[in-house]
Amino acid sequence: xxxxxxxxxxxxxxxxxxxxxxxxxxxxxxxxxxxxxxxxxxxxxxxxxxxxxxxxxxxxxxxxxxxxxxxxxxxxxxxxxxxxxxxxxxxxxxxxxxxxxxxxxxxxxxxxxxxxxxxxxxxxxxxxxxxxxxxxxxxxxxxxxxxxxxxxxxxxxxxxxxxxxxxxxxxxxxxxxxxxxxxxxxxxxxxxxxxxxx
Numbered sequence: 542x543x544x545x546x547x548x549x550x551x552x553x554x555x556x557x558x559x560x561x562x563x564x565x566x567x568x569x570x571x572x573x574x575x576x577x578x579x580x581x582x583x584x585x586x587x588x589x590x591x592x593x594x595x596x597x598x599x600x601x602x603x604x605x606x607x608x609x610x611x612x613x614x615x616x617x618x619x620x621x622x623x624x625x626x627x628x629x630x631x632x633x634x635x636x637x638x639x640x641x642x643x644x645x646x647x648x649x650x651x652x653x654x655x656x657x658x659x660x661x662x663x664x665x666x667x668x669x670x671x672x673x674x675x676x677x678x679x680x681x682x683x684x685x686x687x688x689x690x691x692x693x694x695x696x697x698x699x700x701x702x703x704x705x706x707x708x709x710x711x712x713x714x715x716x717x718x719x720x721x722x723x724x725x726x727x728x729x730x731x732x733x734x735x736x737x738x739x
Contacts, residue, residue: 548572550583550600553608558691561596562607562649564589566687573597591687591697612651617692620655620685624704625711628660635673642677651688657681662708 548555550572558568567587575582575597583600585608598606612620631638642661645653661678663670670678682704690700 550585551603553585553603553610558611559587560609560611560649560651560688561587561589561598563647564592564594564596565684566611566691567596570595572600607649609649611688611691614692616651617689620651620689621703621707623652623655624659624662624685624707626659627712628662629656630660635671639673639677642681646677646681646684651685654681654684658685658704658708659711662711664709 548571553559553569555569555571558566560566567589569585570588571586573584573586575584584597585600585603587596587598588594589596598608631641642657645657648654657677658681661670661674661681663678682701686697686700686704689695689703690697693700693703695703
């Protein structure tokens, strides 16, 4: 049996991995012709093996749906650095933050998804997450890991371990030990007194 010929449209070709913002990493398995309302339409057939799902995207719509190639190595490295950063959590209601996190996860932007991983990560010494926080964290972690695994040519499990190793390199998470807090408070009080005297 002859190997299937690679077909290319608008810079995308069959067999290549792509990112569809709402579903993450998939693989273009075919480009089909379909008759729709009397017009001939070309469709990318994208397979999301893990979700057991195939999506058909009209070739002219790829820009408007945000379909993109998987990230370059440099973008993956930037995402790994992002998860090492300090969590930035806005002081807004959870429902508003949850919407923002969800929008970032579905943006298809690897760095924004990595920010969600960073912001919602909880280490052993931190308080438990709520169910909805945990769901968003796992969705972001899975999306990031899928793309990292494709780019770095490693398994998804290895990609998760790589992300967790980078999360562990971040600033210490959770409440500081009490001794440090006491020392800091005393220094701050001393500083205030000397300023008042001066």
